[in-house]
């Protein structure tokens with residue numbers, strides 16, 4: 001790859017950018033240059049062989065140093081990956097600040113256990129978790145307020161929206177619902193609203209199928225045009241064709257990663273860690289300590305966690321599942337083949353199973369704009 005100094009609009013020695021998409025061995029890097037149009041800032045890059053030899057993975061969200069920019073051909077080479085602030089392994093995203101967990105308040109019916117599974121999975125990443133309930137047009141004010149009180153008791157501050165009506169529902173001090181435009185940036189930046197929550201952060205969007213994630217992303221970033229399931233109800237199989245993570249700019253500031261999701265997240269954490277993923281339990285730990293340091297919070301004496309909180313039975317249920325999961329892994333004769341080592345936040349190593357089948361996997365959405373795949377194909381053809 002040759003540089004063309006005469007076309008270099010910058011004349012700088014070190015170019016830093018963010019990887020916004022990864023596919024095969026190609027990386028779309030958006031350079032941090034203010035003076036150039038966003039579309040001109042993107043270079044299709046390869047990874048320097050030294051990085052390959054070092055086994056240095058390049059992830060979406062990584063800040064990287066790019067060398068030998070070819071401004072005409074829009075190509076470059078990644079020479080260095082800057083230290084990551086956070087790292088998610090599934091989906092692979094670096095430097096994300098938060099997870100936006102989207103659920104529907106109705107259709108499909110909101111259910112505490114299913115929601116908790118996703119919450120636990122989201123909490124286990126160590127990232128901030130923001131819970132957003134969509135389809136609020138389908139429920140009464142009473143139902144909305146009931147869920148709000150419940151979720152506040154769980155330790156979450158939920159956002160209530162309806163993508164269909166374009167409204168966001170906030171609650172004032174008199175417990176009255178106030179409706180506002182969901183996408184009116186001017187109106188919403190002063191309080192805790194969805195746009196406020198997303199502004200200037202890197203957010204990974206997650207949630208089960210059919211809750212309106214694609215619909216929401218389409219409204220947030222109208223230029224994307226992600227396909228939405230038809231109202232006939234059949235969530236068209238095969239509409240997710242390519243499987244890669246991509247970061248998108250929010251017009252109001254910030255980046256959004258739309259990721260291939262799981263409908264039934266695995267409770268694959270260490271059983272003794274599980275309690276940390278329940279904010280209610282963490283709050284109880286602030287009041288005191290369990291008598292036993294290895295308390296499982298089931299039937300041990302002087303346990304501060306056991307008690308009369310709504311999700312305690314869910315904790316017990318998940319604990320059984322997490323224990324069974326660990327036992328199943330330990331009994332695997334050929335552990336090597338079925339688990340892989342995952343580095344969690346804080347550098348702790350944890351074994352996690354490789355996905356056994358593609359049943360719970362789904363590919364990311366297909367976009368109608370030019371994708372990285374097209375770019376890669378162009379690239380290969382030219383070469």
Ligand SMILES: Nc1nc2c(ncn2[C@@H]2O[C@H](COP(=O)(O)OP(=O)(O)OP(=O)(O)O)[C@@H](O)[C@H]2O)c(=O)[nH]1
Nearest residue numbers: 135162163164209210211212213214215228229231
């Ligand atoms: N009533 C109502 N329906 C909605 C709303 N938002 C989305 N829907 C409908 O819910 C269905 C699913 O929406 P999608 O956006 O495809 O859901 P998704 O979460 O992206 O689903 P997957 O792509 O399968 O993960 C569609 O029929 C939408 O029209 C809403 O605010 N209110």
Ligand SMILES: [Zn+2]
Nearest residue numbers: 290295297303
């Ligand atoms: Zn305990």
